[in-house]
Amino acid sequence: MPELPDVEVQRRYLESTSLHQPVAEVHVDRATVLKGTTPQQLGAVLHGKSFESAQRHGKHLFAVIENGPLLHVHFGMTGFLKYRHGSSPGTDHPRARFVFANGHTLTYDNQRLFGEVSLVDDLDEFLRDRDLGPDALDVDRETFVERVGARRGMIKSTLMNQEVVAGIGNVYSDEILFHARMHPKTPTDDLSEDALGALHEHTVTVLETAIAAGVDPAEFPDSYLLPVREEGASCPRCDGTVAKISVSGRNGFYCPACQPSA
DNA sequence: AGTACCACCTGACGGC
């Protein structure tokens, strides 16, 4: 679930539900999701404070704590937020819960525990420490062309490399390459400046479209691969058949007919 | 610099 569009949907969800409400209690159900902090510290930092806004960089979400640090949330492969009335989690795998004074609860659920919750003082420093490139929806064409073009390797791997551009994962790299009609194993350094520029345009369009669809597969345009992304499916664009391909150990899906290898 | 592979952890799903 959690690539840039998914995290952006979570960010909007947090902003529409959880701002300007003092936190009364913090419950940590699994201390292993905390990185560099403790349940006690988290509770002390948040007690009586509200979230004022939420920011996102790539797949990372940051809630701005009133007069405090940022609450950093990463979703791993299975994380999501749930806001509801009452102090019970209301989800199957609650890992941390923020109970507001108004009786509502924001739950961080994460079945597979790959994500993390931490406190961040300085966002720029955090991005440097994690070697994160510019956000994929924020980067301008020139910078995108420069950064992607500086890489060798295969284009799918390059797009998924958070150091190059942050936010694109396995699913959306497939979607972007599908729209760009580009084979996943195309050597990145074979791409012309025009091809890289087009790739940037497709990146922006795909990510924005996914956000507008609320990342609900049923709401994607018919021309999108995601809703049918599996081996043997009919290509949404031609009479080809969707194929599976392994790229750097990840399973990708593409249409060999309209994304021919160079 | 890039790639393949393993690990982390849990659960869903298909095959037998």
Next chain:
DNA sequence: TGCCGTCAGGTGGTAC
């Protein structure tokens, strides 16, 4: 119905 292998959108470390 039940057991078992396989796979899953994330990142990070290893060896090559």
